[in-house]
Amino acid sequence: MPTVREPSTIRILVVDDEPDLELLIRQRFRKQRRTGAMDFSFASDGVEALEHLDADRTIDIVLSDINMPRMDGLTLLEKLHDRERPPKVVIVSAYGDMSNIRTAMNRGAFDFVTKPIDFEDLGVTIRKTYEELRALRKADQLQEHVAAMQRELNIASRIQLSSLPPPEPAFLTENGAEQRLDLRATLTPAREVGGDFYDYFLIDEDHLGFALGDVSGKGIGAALFMAITRTMLRATALQGLPPDACLRHVNRVLHPESMPQMFVTLVYGVLDLTTGAVTYANAGHHPPYVLREKADAEAQTRGGLALCVLGEFAYEAATLTLQPGDGLFLFTDGVSEAADGNRALFGEERLDRSLQQRAGGAPAEVIRHVLRAVDDFTLGAPPSDDVTMLALRYQPHGNP
Amino acid sequence: MSIKTKEAYGAVVIELRGKFLGSLHGPELKQTLDALKEAGKTHVVIDLANTEFMDSSGVGALIAGHTSMRKVGGDIRLANLQKRIRNLFMMTHLLGPVFDSFESLDEATQSFQDDPPAPAPTDAA
Structure with a gap:
């Protein structure tokens, strides 16, 4: 059976055009960053986020704002949707902005947090999202394993019939x-x-x-x-x-x-x-x-x-x-x-x-x-x- | 499918009720037989009165059970074979060279009194 690599650092890409969020996250998650439990990188809009994801395939979670220049969070979600094995996306929205939250969820966002960000809650959300991602990856690996066995069986079948x-x-x-x-x-x-x-x-x-x-x-x-x-x-x-x-x-x-x-x-x-x-x-x-x-x-x-x-x-x-x-x-x-x-x-x-x-x-x-x-x-x-x-x-x- | 065990006149009767498929139910039968062997109860009657169907690996499970019981001087005998299962055992020629079969549970259990199994063969065969 395939094994899932663990324990590992949760790798998060934060996408926001306001630089203060980066500062806050660096402060609030200092301990997690130091112990290697979490690793954060930052992009200032959807375009930069996609470039970053192209260059770094190990990102697990994207934490994205909605309103940003060049490419907003909802468009980013759409672009990610077409990718193979996309990261999980958690949307940051204004409090009570139900219509954008609904749109984001419908486009495949896994969860959302609202501004002003409660960082304890964000930490819980990140962990929960990561658990979901791990379960999905495990299922993917199993599926690959089954597919590999199926290929082996098909070979056996051809050998048997041709014998x-x-x-x-x-x-x-x-x-x-x-x-x-x-x-x-x-x-x-x-x-x-x-x-x-x-x-x-x-x-x-x-x-x-x-x-x-x-x-x-x-x-x-x-x-x-x-x-x-x-x-x-x-x-x-x-x-x-x-x-x-x-x-x-x-x-x-x-x-x-x-x-x-x-x-x-x-x-x-x-x-x-x-x-x-x-x-x-x-x-x-x-x-x-x-x-x-x-x-x-x-x-x-x-x-x-x-x-x-x-x-x-x-x-x-x-x-x-x-x-x-x-x-x-x-x-x-x-x-x-x-x-x-x-x-x-x-x-x-x-x-x-x-x-x-x-x-x-x-x-x-x-x-x-x-x-x-x-x-x-x-x-x-x-x-x-x-x-x-x-x-x-x-x-x-x-x-x- | 259910596998039920009861004791009768110095023999153990195992009733196979329903569809007996070797790949699904063979392991349970093996466990049952292993436990009986452990307890020294090696005179076993398989009651097939209510066995609707048996596939080839089901027959295989009975053969394996028979082999293992014979190794310790016991035997597995069959009772109440219905037409289709009888045909299967007739075709594979298992009645006679391997299994004794009886028309009723009474005859099958009584047979262990009248005609006890031969001692365990000394060679591995």
Whole structure:
């Protein structure tokens, strides 16, 4: 947290065209000046005051008369109002001059004292004004601190999103795999950073690894653990371990590293691009949907324990075969539990329905359709969780 | 959200009433469980009959509590899971490998008599 410098000298600029006020102040505040509690400087009108303030940015309080040559106190107030972090202004007015006092207050004066000046009262007023100024400066510093943190978070957010592979694979166009596969993914964090992730990669030229997961909780803790999990999963998967062994290994390595209240649900699968055979394992995540061109979307059976709950868990592999034109759809609960303004949930039935309407569609179209259905349901209510999807379609004979 | 504790047949029942959000209410549950552990009361039933909603970090708070109770030879068992929360625990596969769950408070508290938790595991896992 930022700290506010203290204790410090209160620095006051007195603006008056009558030289006797300067003399009086020097006398009456002799003690405060000697101890360093207050420091006074003097200007004889608004113009000189502005010049002084330009040259000395440390002035805390301006004590200004109203009637002065060249520039009067009310004009000075107006000019100060346009400045960044202006000093607080205390106006000195004739006794009972309500109309000028009102004008001064409306133009941003903090307080006023009347002539003849009661110096004890002026001392109290100066201190009170300074306290207000300090509170404001402290709030300013906090605001700056918050803004700095926000900038850091925005950087973290960009790094996190750019660490995921792009929503539309580039590698597919490099080696001819695009002839056999169409894939799209989307991730929209509810806050700057989140615990959802997706991943896909070629294990070799005929095998595509794909994953989608969700770290419990939200915010920076979840985001950091998500990065660790994704890296660990990818590193393990690229060694060619089958999905069940892969999850078992990742769980074994991650469990000791995780906080007790943290867990990860994810699906990891491998698609054989030559046969359409899919092997996948599920650690406590929503089962993937199979999108059949000639059948309805169907949810697959459930899998094993979420990662990082127990140090040892034997996952089972499930297999299925995609016919040409069939696809898979994976999602996090930011989709199924998207809430409308009345806290009603989108729900898996609505998700079923929108997937069935697009079962044979291209991945980009499937995702767009679900996003639209969620949006139609929530009607713009702010999402409480990250929204993540991955859709792929097996097309061994190229684009239909 | 309220967290209420009562004792019943040699077990402690903690009722989670309302929306249980890990980031908000997890620390209170942890405090409650730590105090029980301190007092040697490690047979704990979580009553979820009136839990409207639980988020993933809420589940995480229960997992953490379970881990810490198991370390001292106790256990946390669940009672009265409603459909949505049951689905959440089923999907994450936590019922069975981690949590035992019961249809009623009586069955859950009785289970500590009939099937007391295994002694604390000797390794850290």
